[in-house]
Each structure stands twice: as C-alpha cells, then as structure tokens.
Amino acid sequence: MRLHPTLHHHIVNALGWPELRPLQAAAVGPVLDGEDALLLAPTAGGKTEAAVFPLLSLMEADGWSGLSVIYVCPLKALLNNLLPRLETYGGWLGRRVALWHGDVTAARRQAILRNPPDILLTTPESLESMMVSTKVDHRMWFGDLRAIVVDEVHAFAGDDRGWHLLCVLERLTHLCGRPIQRLGLSATVGNPPELLAWLQGSSKRPARVIAPEAGPAPAPDVGLDYVGSVPNAARVIAALHRGEKRLVFCDSRSLVEQLGASLRELGVTVFLSHASLSMDERRRAEQAFTEARDCVIVSTSTLELGIDVGDLDRVIQVNAPSSVASFLQRLGRTGRRSGTRRNCLFLALTHDDLLTCAGLLLLWSRGYVEPIVAPPSPQHIVAQQILALALQEHRIGSRLWQEWWNGLGLFGPSALPVAEHLVAEGFLESDGPLWFIGPEAEKHFGRRHFMGLTAVFTAAPEFAVLHGRQELGKTDPSLLTASVDGPRLILLGGRTWRVTWVDWKRRRCFVEPYDGGGGRARWVSSGIGGVSFAVARAMRDVLLGEDPPVSLSQRAVGGLAAVRKDNLEIVHPGGTVIVRAPSGDLRWWTWAGYRGNTTLKATLGSLADESQRVDDLYLRLRGDLTAAEWRSAAPALRDRLCLPEVDDKAVDGLKFSAALPRRLAVATLSTRLAALDTAATVLDEPQRFTIL
Template sequence: MSGFDRLHPALQHHIVNSLGWPRLRPLQEATIEPVLRGEHAILLAPTAGGKTEAACFPVLSRMLSENWDGISVLYLCPIKALLNNLLPRFEYYAGLLGRRVALWHGDVSASREAKIVAEPPDILLTTPESLEAMLVSSRIDHRWLLGQVRSVIVDEVHAFAGDDRGWHLLSLVERIQGLTGQEIQRLGLSATVGNPEALCDWLAGSCQARRSVINPLAEGAKPSDVQLDWVGSLKSAAIVISRLHRGEKRLVFVDSRSRVELLAMELRGLGVNTFVSHSSLSLEERKAAETAFAEGSDCVIVATSTLELGIDVGDLDRVIQVDAPFSVSSFLQRIGRTRRRADVARNCLFLATTEEAFLRSIGLLALWRAGFVEPIEPPALPLHIYAQQIMALCLQERGIIQADIDRWIGKMPGFERIEPEQCSAVLRYMLETGILHSDGGLLGIGDRGERTFGYQHFMELVSVFTTPPMVKVFHGRQELGEVHELTFAVGDTDSPALLTLGGRN
C-alpha cells in the first residue's frame, strides 16, 4: 500500500480531481506514513520541492480521520511575507475539505484578530512573536484558543534554529504543549541544512514519539548550471544582465539595500523592466513589485535575501548572484528558486564586482561541489531567553510559583543544559532588581518590569530581537518604506542626503 492510499479518502479525491495531480512527489509520498504515525520529522527538499504539501496533506488527513477541532495546526514562518504568500494555497487546500485557515501576524488588523478569537480556524498561520502576544494577552483565553493544538509545522526551520528565535519558538511550543496536556507533533521544513539529524533532535526536544529525517532522492533532477564571471563593477554587472537572457525572467540577488537600488537604477537606465524587493520597502511596495514581476515575462527583480526564502514570484528562468552570499546554505536557497518548472535546470550566474567577492565565490562553489552545507548550531546558554520566558509565564498564568517554571519550560533543550544554580541566579537577580516581585511565593511582574517592559501591553516582551530606530519615507503621500536613521547622516557638508528607495530619488 502506498502512502497516498493511506490518506483520508476525501483528501485522495481532491488531490486527483481538484488539483489534477497524477501522483505525489517522492518527498510527499515518503512523508505520509511517518506523519500519520505521529512522528516528529524534518522534511528536506530543494526550494519548490513540494515541502509545504508534504507536511500539509498528512496533517490534514489526521485532522479529518481523528476529528480535530478548533486551532489544531500551527504553521510558523520566520517572516510575514512568506505567511502572506502561503495563505491562498492553504485556504484552497483546507477549503476543499471544509476546513478553515486564518493568518495572524503584526500586520493583521485588530478586528481580524478578534474574529479569529471568536471563531477559531482549524489552521493558524503565524509567527513566534504573534504566538507570544496571544499567550501573554489578558484579553485572550489562551487555554480555549490554543488548548487543542495537535501539530506544529515550522517552515524554513533552519532560519530559526541558528539564533535566539529558535529557542523562543521551542519555549512557546513547550508552553502550548502544557496547555494541551499531550505531546504535540513537530514538523520542520528546510531546503538546506548540514546536520538534519541534530536539527530533528533540536525540534523534537524531550518528546517521546519517534523522530525521522525524510530526505528521498529527487526524481529526474537535471545537472545544475552554475557559472562565475568577473565584471569588476556594479555598472558592468548591469550591462551584462541587460544583454544576457533577454526575454526571460531573472531574479538578481545583491547583498545590501543600497546596492539593490543602485543596480535597479542602472538597469532601468539600460531599458530593462526592473522591480526591487528588500526589507526597507513598505509591504504595499514589495507586494506590488513581486506581483508585477510574477505576472511579467521579460523582466528583472533585484532583491536582497528577502526573496531567498520560499516566497512565490512565479516561474523563474534565471538566478543571478552579484558577488557571493556568505554560506552554501544561502546559495542553495537561491539557486533553488529556478526549480519550479520541470523544464528548467537549477541555474545561477555569479557576477563578481571585487577581487574579494571573486575569491569568495570560488571557495563557496568548491564547498558546494564537495557536498558541504553548514551545520546549524543553536546559541549556547540562552539565559536571556529563560528570563524572558519567566516574565511571559507570569503574564500568561497571572502569576506563577517558582516550582512551576520547570514544569512549563524546563524540558526545552536550551534550558535543560543550564545548570540549576544558574537558573536560580537569574531568578534571584530578577527579584532583587524589581523586574519580578514575589507575593507569598507567587511570582509576578515587579515595578521595574512594569516600567521597562509594560509599554503597549508588554509588546517589548513578545520578541527576542530588537529593531533599530527607523524613519518612514514618503513620496508625496505614498509610503515607500522605512530606513535606518543613520541613512541621513551626511557629516559636515550642507548638501542634502540623496536617498533612493523603490526606484525613486
């Protein structure tokens, strides 16, 4: 019996008749049985390799077969743009089966959030920061809203695991598991990771269910077409891009916002239909550019790493890398963007503008050809995340006794490695400095904690990273995006600073 044959009959019907798929891809077929058995797993495949459906289909099958109710699936992504991009696909798949999907992140309106709380969907697409906001909110009954979660899917799991957001994410899953009273299935999706078994253990933590790395051989993969050329300057790179592969859709990666804008201006000056995408642009500007590019044919989109992850910009013909990324993992993410069409081999043209970038490109490609991918190493000793989680638990539970801290988050892998004396020292410091206070052994937020973190319902607590001071940029009444305040530092000269954003000066 194949994996497909084990899916719920309604899902089988829609895969064949509504989606028109003659068969599942190898990863999708291989994932079904482990997920139906409740295993924790890491799913590995190149970009556009069908990872989303590989996780989604068996989880939907379990939802139907086991009559899951309420928010039973959490789908977590590192960036809001990826969630926005995935929403229509999830709505379609779930809608075929009579199930509902909702989106919750920082750009979602308060009225939309209120509707989600009043009428919980079956699948919630969100970020760790938004999950934290739900758990600490005094206006949300988190036990009712999240107490029926059965599965958590983490997209681009490698993007979390290597920094503090990964420990934060795992702490949240532990706390939600505490609300449900049962083990939550954990699935991680990635295109690039050098130590998948270790990553699977990191994700599963102290869970008892079996864990698997699912990484079948890709079917009929064509050899990758990778070339390296020396151009010497950004202007020369623009000339090469304008003359090569005319009539095709080209995604160009550049290492900074300023160089994205400069290259885009050069390309437009050469008559190339050019769009830009980077994190400084407003959501509306980026969406308009990415949509226009996805619907175009003979055009170029110049981007930073914002388009490295699985955001859909349609069928690409070419990936061009100006200079070199700083990891094989990043390169694999980028070259994988050309795998959406069966007739297109993975391809990437490196255009080096400096000697350093040329040498780095040679080294990176040598590592790639040798099969090397960087291992993911979570940060050691996350004491600051431990302190944040104690404060979050005080808000979530409206007060907590010290003995219960370990029950909620003590089994999270990052905290398990902290010596008990160190945990006690963190708690003691928080009490001595007034960040926390104790009322007969019941811990709560202290005066200093209120003053430092209490602004806007403790919004400072929901994130484990901070953003620098940003300045909004307008062209007339149209908001183009945000840039760092130091962008306008012009030294002693009286001349105004020239800013290029979204192709406008």
C-alpha cells in the first residue's frame, strides 16, 4: 500500500479496517500521482476517505505546510458532520483541521487566521468572503494551497453555485501561482466524464473518473402506495415499521410541517429538518433522531446528502423527488448494515402524484440517471466575479483582469460587454488603466461589507420566528399579513404557534405555543420547476399500460387503473394528441416537460393561448384553431424554434442582474428556460386531433 505507514497503521488498528474499500483502494495511486479525479460511489461509499487518506500521505511525503487542502461542501451541516472525522484522521499525523462558515464565531476565525490549519472545511461563499475580506491576507493565507476536494460535486454543478465555485477555484489558482489538484466526490451521475471536465476548468493535469464496479448487492425493496392525503400518509407512516428509525422525505417545507404536525397528533416521536428551521432546531432534531430508535424524522433535501443521522431502517418518500439521481441519494441512506438491503416506500397524495411517482420509478428501473449539466450563459456570475476581484485586489488592470481566470471560457470575448457595462454604469470606476469598485456597486451590493456579493443564490425575504429569546426558524411574511379570523397561527417545527407581536422593522415575529392546532406553513419557492422530458415521457408510458417493477399496493394498483381510465384520450403510442373539449378548450398533450413546453409555447406564437401558465404535460392552443390550420402551420415550426420569453419579475429575481445589460440578463434566463432539442423532438412526432 502506498499510503503513509503511520496512516496505514491507524486505518488497520484504530478503524479496524483489514483493507480499504474498492473506491478507496482505486483512488490511492491517481491521487498520490497528482491527478485530478472524480470519485464516484453511492452514499456511505467511503468517498471522503478515498480523497483524504492519499492527500494526508502527500502532505507527509512532500512536506506540505500551511493551509494545503481545502474541503468544500454545499451544506454547513455536512461540514459540521465531517469535522470530527477529519480531525481524527489529521491528528494521526499531527495535522490540524479547521471549520470556517457563516456560523463560526468571529473569535474562532481570528484564531484560525493566526494559526492556519492544514485542512480547511468550508463553503464556496465563505471562500469568497475570505478572498475579499480586508482582514485576510489572502496571498499569505492561500499561498501554500495544493489541493481542493469538492464534496457532492453534482449538487454544485447543476446550478450557479457550481459556476461560482469554479470561478473562485481559478482565482485561487492564480493567487497561489501553481495548478491546484482538483478532486470531486459524487454519487451516481449520468455523465461522469463531462462532470470531471467541468470541474477541471483550466487545469491541464491528467484526470480520470474513478468508479470501481460495486460487488453484488441485494435488489432494493422499493414500493409505491396511494394514500390520498397528508393525514392518511401520517397514519401509514405511524402504523408501518414500529420500533424502527424512519427518514421521510418531502420536497417542500410546507409539506414537511404538515406531515410533522399530523404525525405528532398520532403520538409518533417525530423530528423535522428543513432550511427555514433555525440551525439549533435542526441540530437538536438530528441529534435526537441519531440517538433514538422508534421515531421518524421528516425532511426536505437537507438530509439527502451525506449527513450522518445514525443507523436508518427505512426511507419513505412522500410524492416524487425532483429526479432519479435524487431518489438514488435517498435510497442510499438505507441498507448500510450487513444483512440489510436498501429500501424506499413512495406515498402518493393525489392521482397526479401517483402518476409522477410511477413514471419516475419506471425511469429508474431502466437504469436512467440524469446527466449533470451546468446552467448555460452565466453572464451574471461573470459580473459578480469581476466585482469580487475588484474588492479582493482593490485595483484591477483594465487589460489584465481576464488573466485571473486562467483562460476559463466564461472570461473570453463574451465577458467584455459585461465588463464594459460595469464601467459605463458606475459599478466600476476607472482611473487610467485601473478599475476599482464604483458607487453603483456600493449601492446595490455594499451592505454588510458586500456580503450580498459573495452568495450567488437569492433567498426569499423571511421573518425570524422567536419564542422568547430562542429563534425557532423563519416564515414567509404573507402569513403575517393575510387576513385571519381569530388568532394568527403559524406552523413551525411541526407545532402550532400563536403570533403575539410582529417587529416589522427588524423582520421578526414573536410567538407562544398554541394547543388548538390549525397553524399554517408557507414559503415561496424559487427557481425553475416542473418535471423533465424524460420523466414526462415515462409518465406517458405508465398511462399506456407499463407498470414500474416495484411493489404496488392494492391502492396503488387501483389508483393507476383509475388514472389510465380517466386519461385514455390524451395518450397514443404513435405520437402526441391534440384534444378539443366540449367547452372549446384545445390542449396539445406534448408530454414534453416544463422546459420543453415553455420552448414550444414560444415557438408556436399565435397558435398558442398566450395567456396560459405552462404545464409539464400539455399546452393550450388557440381555441378557434382548426385541424386544417394546425396541419398547415405545424411543418414550418421545426425550422423556427424560439427561445422562451421571460418577464421583468424573473429578470429582477436573477441575482446580480442589476450589474448586467438588460439584454444579457434576459438572454441568460431565456437560454436556461429553453429545451430546443426537446421541442424539435416533439414537433417531429405525428399529432392526432381528437374531439371529445
């Protein structure tokens, strides 16, 4: 074994491992040889050790000193969870590990700056904050950097946090004056080579995907049930698997709260976890769940990633997750004990949800996993990065600034109009050949030492909810302004609270416990929703008679039969169907998914009902459109595909859009909404007119 002898000794004697897992053994050579790599394994597959063990060996063999490894995670809770483990591994070799994110105290940060660790656990936003802070000598602090580990890299790459992270990595590379080894850790993805190429950015190191074949494992136990309502879901969860630890996933915070309250009414020991609960509340819930046995924790995707919540017995999914990849993450939380197998029970609340669940499970059974694709046209991230560089360096050369990203494509010729706009509009001031932060940047992003410039996601405005001095979490302000009869009641942490006072200026509300129930939970979601083309087409296959090969309850069988009977006229194996209802409503059942239908609506122009909200499965056509007019117009549509239109509200919601020319902000959003290939595929299919 090529690992350092001391490390090898502790792996065998302290951990009691007679040998490394396949991924860990396969990663040793490439990492020690300095290659970039993408390490793939299911949840709990030992990815962290696969990266960290050889990096610790390199530290010793090559005499690395100072801050030499940065370990990046998408969630602070995941970092908190990793810290004790990595501190143990580093301690075997006399190496120190430290944690830095928004919840770390100022005093602790100052101590870290005075005495840099060997490994730093952090988030991309905290990295950016360090780089632009006047309190951090970033050239000294990052000067010894040798490697970066990006945990859950798939969770970054699919949105703008990934572009932000990649840009920050390039600036770090420029700062330390050497190529930084890049290691990504991920669960199963549909396109590993492309994900690795994205992570490499400007890196020219040899690179490989490391994903050894897993040994034989029992087939997972996956089931689908139709329960019809949240209270019924709670009854099923309460009755099934008593005495076991059950992790229940819901894909909205409101549903987490409703289900948690229903379970508590049934006397179930239940804990909740979602992003609008305070950190203390989540930690208490996760700790209590870890130590308990007969209990349930209800969570959004906050517990989908590798946070340790102890030895799980069951995973239950209420309605469908957003993707097959997300389902695989959740399924992988179970089956870790010897003699057990992975399991997941789907509970569908409505017939529409039942169809979506069945479609997703059918897609999973075919071995499909979504490819991870970085969002196109991140012009707003280019603007943010130029401003962040000006903060970091105080002055940047008007002809040299692009060098900071080492030839990364985002900062080629397409970035010049963005930079010119920043100067022309006063976001950057010009002093001869130098640029520095201007008054417009101060106006838009300067609050709290430019903190708003370090995060690329926009958080919806929320009010802090306090019981005495204890913060319980946050709630949507609409719950505090809506007209109500009687006391104003909110649901948070699975409990009903009565609002006693609202501090509008400081965005706080104070509450006290309320025993009568009836609280409401609401949060505004952001981002592009809807199912994908792949899931939509699998749902159509279900309507056409194909069942997912999972355990179907009698209620699920009956529900699917009812769904098929009620929707006979909207599917056909030979193409898509256009249906005119007796009311005159004309719908084209495209089964194209949200982005596909958004693109088709733009392409159809006056043929479509322009007032409609786009659906995942169909488009409304103009009510007076005849079959002859459609057949005359349809053949030409394939050759004039259009990008979707975006409204002013959407543009204003794009982070940093104020720093972009309006046309570039609109182009960014319309490009991201578009699914041109999907639209072309649908238009190539035969269309059948049906009159009910």
